[in-house]
Amino acid sequence: MDTSREDFGIAIRSAFLRKGTQQRFSLFVLIVFSTVLIFLETIERKPLQVIRSLLKDGVYRSAVVATYPLKIFSSTYNFFEEHITLYKNYDELLKENEELKNDISKSDFLELENSQLRKLIDEQTESQSNLLSARVMLDKQSPYLNSFVINIGSNKGIKNGMAVLDGESFIGRIVDVNYFSARVLLVTDLNSRIPVITEPSGSHAILTGHGKKKPTLEYLPENHKIEDGHKIYTSGKEGIFSPGLIIGEVETNEEEETAEVLLISDLNQITFVNVNLDNVSKKE
Amino acid sequence: MGISSKNYWFKFIDTLPLIILFIISLNGSSVINIKFFSINIHYILVYYWVLRKPEILGYGVIFLSGVISDVVLGLPFGISSLSLLFVAGVAAYVRVVTVRITLINDWISFIPALLFANFVYFTSLYFSNYVVDYLYLLKNSIFTFIFYPVLWAIFSLITSSTK
Numbered sequence: 512m513d514t515s516r517e518d519f520g521i522a523i524r525s526a527f528l529r530k531g532t533q534q535r536f537s538l539f540v541l542i543v544f545s546t547v548l549i550f551l552e553t554i555e556r557k558p559l560q561v562i563r564s565l566l567k568d569g570v571y572r573s574a575v576v577a578t579y580p581l582k583i584f585s586s587t588y589n590f591f592e593e594h595i596t597l598y599k600n601y602d603e604l605l606k607e608n609e610e611l612k613n614d615i616s617k618s619d620f621l622e623l624e625n626s627q628l629r630k631l632i633d634e635q636t637e638s639q640s641n642l643l644s645a646r647v648m649l650d651k652q653s654p655y656l657n658s659f660v661i662n663i664g665s666n667k668g669i670k671n672g673m674a675v676l677d678g679e680s681f682i683g684r685i686v687d688v689n690y691f692s693a694r695v696l697l698v699t700d701l702n703s704r705i706p707v708i709t710e711p712s713g714s715h716a717i718l719t720g721h722g723k724k725k726p727t728l729e730y731l732p733e734n735h736k737i738e739d740g741h742k743i744y745t746s747g748k749e750g751i752f753s754p755g756l757i758i759g760e761v762e763t764n765e766e767e768e769t770a771e772v773l774l775i776s777d778l779n780q781i782t783f784v785n786v787n788l789d790n791v792s793k794k795e
Numbered sequence: 796m797g798i799s800s801k802n803y804w805f806k807f808i809d810t811l812p813l814i815i816l817f818i819i820s821l822n823g824s825s826v827i828n829i830k831f832f833s834i835n836i837h838y839i840l841v842y843y844w845v846l847r848k849p850e851i852l853g854y855g856v857i858f859l860s861g862v863i864s865d866v867v868l869g870l871p872f873g874i875s876s877l878s879l880l881f882v883a884g885v886a887a888y889v890r891v892v893t894v895r896i897t898l899i900n901d902w903i904s905f906i907p908a909l910l911f912a913n914f915v916y917f918t919s920l921y922f923s924n925y926v927v928d929y930l931y932l933l934k935n936s937i938f939t940f941i942f943y944p945v946l947w948a949i950f951s952l953i954t955s956s957t958k
Binding site: 525535536548567570649687722 | 818822823854857858863866868870871872873874876877880881883887888890892919923925926
């Protein structure tokens with residue numbers, strides 16, 4: 512019994528404490544160093560942030576170079592795939608075009624009605640949001656974090672919490688800012704919680720990501736009247752984001768009895784985004 | 796094959812795990828998701844090479860690839876490094892206590908490596924206030940375990956080509 516315990520101890524010591532052939536560090540030292548790094552991540556000190564920011568910027572740039580061959584491959588594949596599905600898409604687009612033509616006349620009327628109502632309630636129509644365009648630099652969806660990296664950071668005044676739009680639709684918020692880059696946490700991520708309002712039912716809810724394509728609406732009022740096709744907008748509650756940024760539309764999942772949200776933007780096809788500089792800078 | 800070209804081939808084979816390791820890290824593709832399947836090739840790569848040819852894949856390199864992975868995937872620094880080092884630790888222990896190289900031995904001892912690594916990974920994520928999908932973790936661990944022999948066979952072919 513004692514001998515086997517000793518053998519175990521020797522084996523553990525040999526594996527973790529001894530430097531192997533051509534090894535510069537022992538495993539134990541590196542494990543301790545990794546643990547220290549994790550703790551350092553929680554400390555928000557300026558010098559540490561600068562080092563982190565520089566390191567991240569460096570790695571992002573290297574990653575962009577490293578992913579270049581893969582990007583070429585996937586774009587070539589998409590090119591051929593698009594050609595194959597061209598005829599199928601043509602029919603669908605014809606139908607969609609017809610529907611859109613019908614919708615335009617409806618939306619013109621609604622726009623007119625909306626502007627008249629705004630005048631009635633003396634609402635100050637805000638000027639266009641203060642948007643800043645950025646390119647998606649790195650788009651690596653991890654199973655635990657649905658996010659991407661954009662090519663502007665604190666050098667352009669980006670701050671944590673700013674809303675990120677694809678065209679005019681809301682897709683996520685800034686969660687990590689470096690000097691030349693920033694990370695956008697998408698609405699589909701497990702950690703994403705966005706206060707929203709439904710239209711026309713007018714119910715408030717929290718849009719919750721699950722790491723899947725469609726986030727769901729949670730904390731809806733008990734007797735809500737949400738139906739398929741209802742639009743979802745940011746509510747602007749708590750002043751987190753500007754209100755009225757469109758996100759998607761409701762698609763009820765009868766099997767799981769949840770209200771899922773079909774996003775306006777295809778998050779896998781985003782190349783450029785707009786960062787809304789308004790909400791955070793206003794608060795400050 | 797002449798002597799010099801043979802040498803180049805051996806050198807290439809020797810650096811191949813390193814190249815794959817850094818490509819995986821920089822591409823952020825340590826976990827491959829194909830429909831229902833989810834495999835962590837980072838763990839398999841580290842486990843196999845630390846077990847079979849530790850002189851090729853240094854612990855420092857593993858640590859560095861973990862840090863790169865964390866940056867690319869947007870996780871707090873050190874989480875992937877720590878879990879990869881635990882995989883390497885189990886592999887180093889198994890190397891010390893086993894004599895014969897068999898797939899079954901390697902495969903079974905890969906279970907504690909996976910358990911340790913995932914425990915460390917998700918504990919760290921939990922304390923860093925990241926939401927953890929436990930079902931996904933289970934699925935990923937199972938498929939990584941199942942897929943191990945496939946990569947074991949490929950890597951064994953690579954190592955045998957240098958003999």
